[in-house]
Amino acid sequence: MDIKKDIIDKIKKGELKKRPKIYFALRTAFVILATILLFVISIFSVSFIFYILRESNIRFLPMFGRPGLLIFFLLFPWTHVLVALVFTFIIGWLLRRYSFAYRKPLLYLPVIIIALITLASIALHIISFHERFSRFARKNDVPVFGQFYRAYRGKDFDSSNIAVVRDIVPDGSGRWQAITDNGTKVYVYSSASSSGMQENFPEPLASMPVPGGLKDSRMAIIFGPKQGNAIQERMIKIIRNTGAHRRGFWEGFWQTLLHWFH
Template identity: 35%
Template sequence: MNGDKIKEKVLEKIKSGQVKMKPKIYFWLRPLLFILILLLIFVFAIYFLSLLFFIFKINNGWTLIAFGLRGILVLILSLPWGIIAFVLLLMVILETLIIHFSPLYRKPVLYSFLLLLILIFVISFCVTVTSFHARMLLSSRGHNIPLIAPLYQGYEKMDFKNIYCVRILSIDNHEVTVECLDEPTIPHPVKIVLPENFAKYEEIQVGRTVIIFGKEENGIINLFDLTGKNIEEFCEHRRIIFPRMK
């Protein structure tokens, strides 16, 4: 009897317009649309995170760690924070959609977010290993593709402030004359002033290419530190951008 009464009440509400009938296709399209949106956001998150890895890879950001805390600070300040913020936003949106719209969602928020983060990181790393972004970068150089070209060309060279790739031309006690290979705005040649009791003096040799960390003022660079590590990888990327390097 209770079932009949409920049925009658529902029919009355339908007739009066209080309850509207929805076609079956609505119940098919809604989950499909939800899944499509999730996949789209998921793909975008992977694309931009793998792009972030690619940018870091071609710029050899790890080289700056050789300069200690100062180098790490330069690296942090040079990161493309716009892309990082966008990736985090996409992951938050993705997690929010899963929580609020998935009827099967039962896992704790932090636990599921970490799983999602790990999954996106792993897939993004795998994409970075492929030649996908390298091909996109080459395409952006030859063709002015809307959105794509500014994105790749804008982050092709990270702005490592006060970091220079140089070739040593001559040495005169604590003054070293070098050719700056990766910064066309610095005069050529340029003098480097070494700090007193510089611990890496033996690494300074005429004809050698090194990466230096120092502040440039009026055509003179006051040296903080230098390294001979990862020279080929670090400077080769600058050679592609600035053909002046030989």
């Protein structure tokens, strides 16, 4: 077999042709665009976790020990983590043909991708991107995003067995009334009775123990089963009423650690 002659003959007859340069340029452009898109979606997904934790107050659940931690893990938005991990894998697969990706041990690339996604997500959280964008999306009915943010809004009281309230006061009819941090009025019941809600909240908020020596006891985090606009207090923690819990995930995280190790 004369390989050289066979191939030259094929080239001369036009049976063997070069792929045009534009083919490879488009392929590279596709890889770049796909990589950017996957990065953007992953960053949106992971930063949304911080937003959910802040908006839903579930970040306070670990303060309540094992029951709170269990519910925290059940309510944690794991799908967003899964999306980011799957996209990390796809990004790595797209970049595998480039020397910067394959010359180093295989673990480096996914670690770097995850680190970049995490840092960018933290940056978005710091500038309150989701808070601003969700207001804009809901107000202007932005396609997809408007519905997306509406679906998550207001879930904090309904689903997470936790309420962050202030000004727990008697309402004059024998019940205790409180206002949540998004302005909803709720009724707080004692956990003394095991059969349904009892209208017998044990003592006023001001006389409750203040763990850790916190100065301002005007905000309470109540953990317990919810029913409509009522919550049965199983456990209660007092936090500062400085709007700190609104300032972001990290403030609540440190508060959680403080109470966990107290």
